[in-house]
Amino acid sequence: MAIPSSAPTAAQANAQPEAQQLQFYVMGLFFIFGGITSLNDVIIPKLKELFTLNYTQAMLVQFCFFTAYAVIGIPGARLVKKIGYMRGAVAGLLTMMAGCLLFIPASQTATYALFLLALFVLASGVVIVQVVTNPLISMLGRPETAHSRLTFAQGFNSLGTTVFPIVGAILILGGLAAVSADQLTGAELDAYRTAESQAIVHGYLGIAAALAVVAAAVWKFRNALKNERHEESSGLAGLDLLKRGRFGLGALSIFLYVGAEVSIGSLIVNYLMQPHVMGLAEQSAGKMIGIYWAGAMVGRFIGSALLRFVSPGKALAVAALGAITLIGLSISSSGATAGYSLLAVGLMNSIMFPTIFSLACEKLGPRTADGSGIMNVAIFGGAVVPMLTGALVDHLGSIALGLALPALCYGVIAYFGWYARRPA
Numbered sequence: 001m002a003i004p005s006s007a008p009t010a011a012q013a014n015a016q017p018e019a020q021q022l023q024f025y026v027m028g029l030f031f032i033f034g035g036i037t038s039l040n041d042v043i044i045p046k047l048k049e050l051f052t053l054n055y056t057q058a059m060l061v062q063f064c065f066f067t068a069y070a071v072i073g074i075p076g077a078r079l080v081k082k083i084g085y086m087r088g089a090v091a092g093l094l095t096m097m098a099g100c101l102l103f104i105p106a107s108q109t110a111t112y113a114l115f116l117l118a119l120f121v122l123a124s125g126v127v128i129v130q131v132v133t134n135p136l137i138s139m140l141g142r143p144e145t146a147h148s149r150l151t152f153a154q155g156f157n158s159l160g161t162t163v164f165p166i167v168g169a170i171l172i173l174g175g176l177a178a179v180s181a182d183q184l185t186g187a188e189l190d191a192y193r194t195a196e197s198q199a200i201v202h203g204y205l206g207i208a209a210a211l212a213v214v215a216a217a218v219w220k221f222r223n224a225l226k227n228e229r230h231e232e233s234s235g236l237a238g239l240d241l242l243k244r245g246r247f248g249l250g251a252l253s254i255f256l257y258v259g260a261e262v263s264i265g266s267l268i269v270n271y272l273m274q275p276h277v278m279g280l281a282e283q284s285a286g287k288m289i290g291i292y293w294a295g296a297m298v299g300r301f302i303g304s305a306l307l308r309f310v311s312p313g314k315a316l317a318v319a320a321l322g323a324i325t326l327i328g329l330s331i332s333s334s335g336a337t338a339g340y341s342l343l344a345v346g347l348m349n350s351i352m353f354p355t356i357f358s359l360a361c362e363k364l365g366p367r368t369a370d371g372s373g374i375m376n377v378a379i380f381g382g383a384v385v386p387m388l389t390g391a392l393v394d395h396l397g398s399i400a401l402g403l404a405l406p407a408l409c410y411g412v413i414a415y416f417g418w419y420a421r422r423p424a
Helices: 010-014 019-038 040-050 060-083 085-101 103-109 112-139 143-172 186-196 198-219 237-243 245-273 282-306 312-331 335-343 345-349 352-360 365-378 381-396 404-419
Strands: none
Touching: 019 040, 019 085, 019 112, 019 143, 019 198, 040 060, 040 112, 040 143, 040 186, 040 198, 040 245, 040 282, 060 085, 060 112, 060 245, 060 365, 060 381, 085 103, 085 112, 085 198, 103 112, 103 198, 143 198, 143 282, 186 198, 237 245, 237 365, 245 282, 245 335, 245 345, 245 352, 245 365, 245 381, 245 404, 282 312, 282 335, 282 345, 312 335, 312 345, 312 352, 312 404, 335 345, 345 352, 352 365, 352 404, 381 404
16 A cells, blocks of 8 residues: 655654554554445445346446545555645545545435445545555554554454444345335335435444544644655656566556455355355345454464464465465355355455565565555555456356456465565
8 A cells, every 4th residue: 555655753753742642543543444445345235236236337336446546546645745644644534534425415316326436435535544554653653663563553454344344234234125126116216225225324424423533533633743754756657666577476466466355355245145155144144244354354463473484475375375275165165165165265365465565575675665656556456356256257147156266366376475485
């Protein structure tokens, strides 16, 4: 994710008495934007039913959300450089709140395109907040403990991705009427969509209220970082780094990893609802998403310890091959085995993003900021791969067969891990 090219020193941050309080709020920001991102997995099946969408159309949710990383990443970093970290965080939170409020007219008009616009605006705020949080948590404390603080903060991010889908499934899913959208037409259909989408509106209005409170709290610290300085970045000049084999393959791996992770998360509810898998009701299947993201949370802490003793590249290759194996087991079996083996892919995902990032950017030196910016744009894979996966599911008529595309993505990641097993 994009970060400004330089930040106030840790010593400057340590000089501020508000440092510990700021850490608390930044941890909260990690929790919020992680949870909001995973909530997409809950609203996809809801919108799919309300608007009688095929899987390609339903995946526009993820396309619009993750397109914000490509569109807003660099402008967001420039905004933060202009107004500072704390004001940038507030700007991001208010943008997220605006996105949540756009769900109101989207519901009232029963218009799918407005829901997609709301998600793009919401994601734009998420991107700006992410521009702030990673460098900020690193400098709020002693330099020697920066890594542990960032790992701990990422744990809060994973906690959000675990909790939000469970709560969202209770609030948003399972309350559908006895009829379905494909049985209605005209005014009755519009009335049904408006009434049933209120569950989504109420959920996001609650998030908007929480964001307003957090934004007000963060605003109190708008002048907490004294003598904040930022250097000019090179914009998109870092694209020449893609010519380097190790970095170029790493950027492709980030693109494919985010795409594969999001694709599986987006299909889990519909996959678990299938009679030959687990035959769950919509709300029960929605709650299971928490297992997928909890696996990533647990694996992140386990992986952080293991990576002290094993080659990161080899560990990445093993994790990617593990994901492929679990997908293969899921699509070739049925019942609980099929369901839980797909959910277990979350455990394999846990170390992938930070490991790919560190291996790709190894020894970039003064070009590290450029590399980070390119990696931020590569998160756009969360928009493209799910769309392609949805199209494949529609074409083949099978979610299981459509999972072959995420499996192929993991195959490329496994190759990159083996390719980068030796130091740069």
